Amino acid sequence: MKKTTLTLFVTALLLANGTAYAAKCKFQTDSTDKFTKVRTLQTRWDPLESFFNDLGKTSGTTLTSYVSTWHKAGNTNLVLRIGLSSYSKRMPPEYELLDAIVIPEGARLLVMMADESVLVLFTKNEMRVNSKAIPPETGTNITSKFTIDTEAVIHYALDAESISALTRQDATNLRVEAAETNYDIEIHKKSFGDLKKAIECLQGAL
Numbered sequence: 001m002k003k004t005t006l007t008l009f010v011t012a013l014l015l016a017n018g019t020a021y022a023a024k025c026k027f028q029t030d031s032t033d034k035f036t037k038v039r040t041l042q043t044r045w046d047p048l049e050s051f052f053n054d055l056g057k058t059s060g061t062t063l064t065s066y067v068s069t070w071h072k073a074g075n076t077n078l079v080l081r082i083g084l085s086s087y088s089k090r091m092p093p094e095y096e097l098l099d100a101i102v103i104p105e106g107a108r109l110l111v112m113m114a115d116e117s118v119l120v121l122f123t124k125n126e127m128r129v130n131s132k133a134i135p136p137e138t139g140t141n142i143t144s145k146f147t148i149d150t151e152a153v154i155h156y157a158l159d160a161e162s163i164s165a166l167t168r169q170d171a172t173n174l175r176v177e178a179a180e181t182n183y184d185i186e187i188h189k190k191s192f193g194d195l196k197k198a199i200e201c202l203q204g205a206l
Helices: 002-023 159-166 195-206
Strands: 026-032 037-044 061-071 075-088 101-103 108-113 119-124 128-129 133-135 146-158 171-177 182-186
Touching: 026 128, 026 195, 061 146, 061 195, 075 171, 075 182, 101 146, 119 146, 119 159, 128 146, 133 182, 146 159, 159 182
Parallel strands: none
Antiparallel strands: 026 037, 037 061, 061 075, 075 146, 101 128, 108 119, 108 171, 133 146, 171 182
């Protein structure tokens, strides 16, 4: 009788923990094509850095970064969204806005884990992203300068081995390799578990 009671208690506890964890999982896309029946699933974007670090900054370049996971037709990707913002007193010529971020095919994402080991992921396709200039005091730009914004959404292929490595421990730093530079991301301590959570949420929904 005592064994049965203990088993029921443990089961209830596990279900409660699972429900609490599932409540933390948010999805921005969960749709199935009516014709192909192929499901597309993507977790909500979670910020990797503190929003307050560069609040009010109007000089230099500000880097923002978000993480998500994506699955479609048997393909699972870790997805990073990186944004660059800078300011200019003049409207930049068009050529300065072209190919502001170029990610070559096969470019690497270096993921430093809590034990300082480094996991390497790769892109499948080349990506070229242009910047856009927002005039002073227009829309989201409340400054007296032009805001130069660039945003890239980069997919990195995941396999069983990389999924296992990314869910064993937290990630602390990232390096996005681009054509002419690298973008280093120091993950905020409150976001250390975000990569792990994104993958586990996706696995739980499949």
